[in-house]
Amino acid sequence: xxxxxxxxxxxxxxxxxxxxxxxxxxxxxxxxxxxxxxxxxxxxxxxxxxxxxxxxxxxxxxxxxxxxxxxxxxxxxxxxxxxxxxxxxxxxxxxxxxxxxxxxxxxxxxxxxxxxxxxxxxxxxxxxxxxxxxxxxxxxxxxxxxxxxxxxxxxxxxxxxxxxxxxxxxxxxxxxxxxxxxxxxxxxxxxxxxxxxxxxxxxxxxxxxxxxxxxxxxxxxxxxxxxxxxxxxxxxxxxxxxxxxxxxxxxxxxxxxxxxxxxxxxxxxxxxxxxxxxxxxxxxxxxxxxxxxxxxxxxxxxxxxxxxxxxxxxxxxxxxxxxxxxxxxxxxxxxxxxxxxxxxxxxxxxxxxxxxxxxxxxxxxxxxxxxxxxxxxxxxxxxxxxxxxxxxxxxxxxxxxxxxxxxxxxxxxxxxxxxxxxxxxxxxxxxxxxxxxxxxxxxxxxxxxxxxxxxxxxxxxxxxxxxxxxxxxxx
Numbered sequence: 348x349x350x351x352x353x354x355x356x357x358x359x360x361x362x363x364x365x366x367x368x369x370x371x372x373x374x375x376x377x378x379x380x381x382x383x384x385x386x387x388x389x390x391x392x393x394x395x396x397x398x399x400x401x402x403x404x405x406x407x408x409x410x411x412x413x414x415x416x417x418x419x420x421x422x423x424x425x426x427x428x429x430x431x432x433x434x435x436x437x438x439x440x441x442x443x444x445x446x447x448x449x450x451x452x453x454x455x456x457x458x459x460x461x462x463x464x465x466x467x468x469x470x471x472x473x474x475x476x477x478x479x480x481x482x483x484x485x486x487x488x489x490x491x492x493x494x495x496x497x498x499x500x501x502x503x504x505x506x507x508x509x510x511x512x513x514x515x516x517x518x519x520x521x522x523x524x525x526x527x528x529x530x531x532x533x534x535x536x537x538x539x540x541x542x543x544x545x546x547x548x549x550x551x552x553x554x555x556x557x558x559x560x561x562x563x564x565x566x567x568x569x570x571x572x573x574x575x576x577x578x579x580x581x582x583x584x585x586x587x588x589x590x591x592x593x594x595x596x597x598x599x600x601x602x603x604x605x606x607x608x609x610x611x612x613x614x615x616x617x618x619x620x621x622x623x624x625x626x627x628x629x630x631x632x633x634x635x636x637x638x639x640x641x642x643x644x645x646x647x648x649x650x651x652x653x654x655x656x657x658x659x660x661x662x663x664x665x666x667x668x669x670x671x672x673x674x675x676x677x678x679x680x681x682x683x684x685x686x687x688x689x690x691x692x693x694x695x696x697x698x699x700x701x702x703x704x705x706x707x708x709x710x711x712x713x714x715x716x717x718x719x720x721x722x723x724x725x726x727x728x729x730x731x732x733x734x735x736x737x738x739x740x741x742x743x744x745x746x747x748x749x750x751x752x753x754x755x756x757x758x759x760x761x762x763x764x765x766x767x768x769x770x771x772x773x774x775x776x777x778x779x780x781x782x783x784x785x786x787x788x789x790x791x792x793x794x795x796x797x798x799x800x801x802x803x804x805x806x807x808x809x810x811x812x813x814x815x816x817x818x819x820x821x822x
Contacts, residue, residue, distance in 0.1 A: 352523050352535045353513040355487075355500040362450055362459060365498030366449050367752055376763035379714065382773045383454060387411065387708060390774055397771060400597035409598070410781060414704035417571045417788040418470055419712070421445025422780035426768060427666055427680040435684065436775045437601045437666070438586070439697060441783040443567045443576025444548045447701040447713035448495050452759045462701070462713040463495075463502040469710060470703035471566055471584040472506065475544045481530050481562050483541030486512040488524070488531075488557075488613075489548040496548050499632040503546065512540065518551045529562035529822065550577065552631070559801045560822040571626060573806065573819070574794055575787035580630035581663055581810055582609055582787060589786035600782045604664040604675035608811075611655065617662040621673040624665040624785040629657060631815060638738075642671060667695075667735060671727050684723050688768045692722035696756060696766060697737045700780040709781045714773070715764055716756035794819040 362371060374788040385393075387410045395403045400425050423439040448462045485503055489496040500513040512533050524533050531542040546778050549557060556570045567576065573583030584607065585598045593599070604624070606617050618625045627650060629637030639650045642665070650712040664673035684693035701713040721728060728734055736785040739754060757764040792800050801821050810816075 350515065352515075352533060353497075353500075353752075355497070355504045355511040355513050357504045357508050357510075359504055360460065360498070360501040365463065365494055365501070366451075366545050367494075367755070369752065369755070370450050370452060370757055370759075373757050373759035373761070374759055375452040375454055376405040376760050378452060378770055379758040379763060379773070382770055382777075383595055383711060385774070390777070393771070394774055394778060398597060398686075402596050405596045406598070406778070410595075410778075411708035411780070412704070412788075413706075413708075414784065414788045416568060416791040417443065417573070417576060417704070417784050418474055418567055419443075419445070419466060419703040420567075420576065420780070420784045420787075422783050423445055424700065424774075424779060425666055425696045425698075426683050426698065426772060426775050427676050428683050429680055430669065434697070434772075435601050435680075436772065436779050437603060437680070438779055438783050439603070440579055441576065441582060441780070441787060442550075443571045445699065445701050445785075446492050446495055447699055447715055448498060449492075450715040450755060450757060451713045452757055460502055460505075463498045464506070464677070465710070466703050466712050467499065467502045467506055469705040469707075471503070471544075471546060473706055474566060475564060478544075478564050480543040480564055481541060482542035483563070483663065483685070484533075485509055485528070485563075486511060486514055486531070486533060486542045486545040486694060487548070488514045488516040488545050490515070490517050490551050490553075492548060496546075497524070499546050499548070500731075512542070516549045516556065518555065522556070525686075526561065526563075527560070529560060531561065531565075549554070553577065555818040555820060558820045558822045560799070568791075569820075570791050570801065571787065574791035578630055578810065580659060580662075580812075581790060583607055583661065584782075584809060585781065585790035587788040588625055589782065589789060593782075597777075598782065600786060601779060603666060603680075604673070604677070606662045607659075609660045609662050610632075610658065611651070611660065614651070614660060614662060615647060621662075621664055621675075623647075624662040624667065624671055624673050626665050628661050628663065629655065630659060630661055630810075630812075631657060638736070640665065640731040640735045641667045645729075646731060657812055657814045659815075661808070665735075666697055667727070667731070668723055668725055670725050682723060682769060685718060687764045688765070694718040694722050695735055695737060698768070698776055700776045702777070702780055702784070704784075709777075709784070711777055714758050716762070718754050718756055720754065751802050 428434040487500040500511045504511040535538040575585045627639040664675040672681040696718040721733040
């Protein structure tokens with residue numbers, strides 16, 4: 348992780364610097380490659396054949412949707428089923444500024460940039476060309492994941508032929524930038540460098556240092572994070588609003604049953620409502636932080652004894668083993684898990700689907716999976732997080748992160764087969780991801796008035812968490 352501004356010049360992209368070693372020489376699984384080559388028409392035909400209640404024309408419109416704010420995102424999904432074999436992909440959360448590029452195998456032998464190029468060439472650069480921007484340079488701003496962000500910076504430099512500024516944007520640390528009248532300036536060696544567009548990978552409380560309203564084009568803006576990209580509470584409301592809008596089309600965003608706007612003192616009542624098995628989330632954290640899986644009185648007591656930054660939480664039904672999953676209004680969903688290994692062990696895994704909005708609609712960009720530390724058992728272990736938690740990020744200090752890549756599962760010939768999913772499951776994951784991004788994009792649009800200004804009063808009415816509101820930098 349660099350501790351100062353880096354100047355990235357063209358023709359310096361090195362694959363070894365921007366991909367995990369295990370991904371560098373991996374071979375993409377043929378089924379995943381086939382999925383990436385499907386166009387919208389074939390996806391729609393197949394999905395509507397299996398789901399005849401879905402209107403083809405509506406699905407075509409949805410896949411061709413042009414995002415106004417949420418330009419690239421990554422949905423985390425669980426592959427679940429009921430005791431009656433009703434399988435589905437369930438959205439766990441949707442992230443603005445998602446990781447994924449460094450974990451993707453080659454699509455072709457000459458695909459040096461892999462997903463970096465697809466995203467920048469087909470989404471970031473077209474968005475820039477369509478907007479009236481202040482004069483200035485290009486930048487990538489980030490607070491973690493140096494491997495991918497340096498990859499993006501080098502790709503932008505190579506595709507534009509311009510110098511790109513790679514700028515640390517850490518929470519609570521020295522700032523190498525500032526905003527004047529909505530324009531982002533990079534402070535480098537005594538010089539103020541105006542930025543016309545910035546690729547943003549800032550994940551930790553981005554709203555406390557990047558204004559919601561800017562003249563510099565921020566891809567994605569802080570508004571997207573507040574509207575649901577880094578705000579699980581508002582994301583759930585966005586899903587609910589959009590589900591109401593598409594209720595008659597046969598489509599729906601699948602999520603765990605969710606209780607919102609829960610104060611800490613109420614939490615034991617809601618955990619009891621789910622039979623003692625539930626998931627508690629700090630709505631504004633990410634990278635596996637602020638998520639608590641509760642399967643015992645001990646785990647609930649440990650949560651209640653902790654001090655927490657924010658006033659509001661969300662409580663969700665827990666999806667685990669059939670014997671100890673929550674029973675919600677739609678019944679009991681439990682993890683299908685990986686195909687058992689030679690020891691007979693099956694693990695909970697998730698699926699990250701990264702996609703971007705292009706002039707042709709939504710395009711999948713990268714996919715990977717992560718499995719839990721310990722195998723799924725009929726009886727819950729003492730630490731349920733070791734069985735249920737799939738996130739690889741490990742926080743080692745303020746703004747310091749490591750990653751447990753031993754649990755990373757690539758879309759290659761070795762790992763993909765053990766996931767037990769097929770083409771139709773990838774198509775469903777893609778459609779669920781598109782729906783969730785559109786829902787949050789629409790929520791972001793609701794949060795702006797006709798002049799394009801942030802509607803803080805409306806935001807407060809939707810998310811009245813004083814600790815969060817006090818952090819927001821509007822302009």
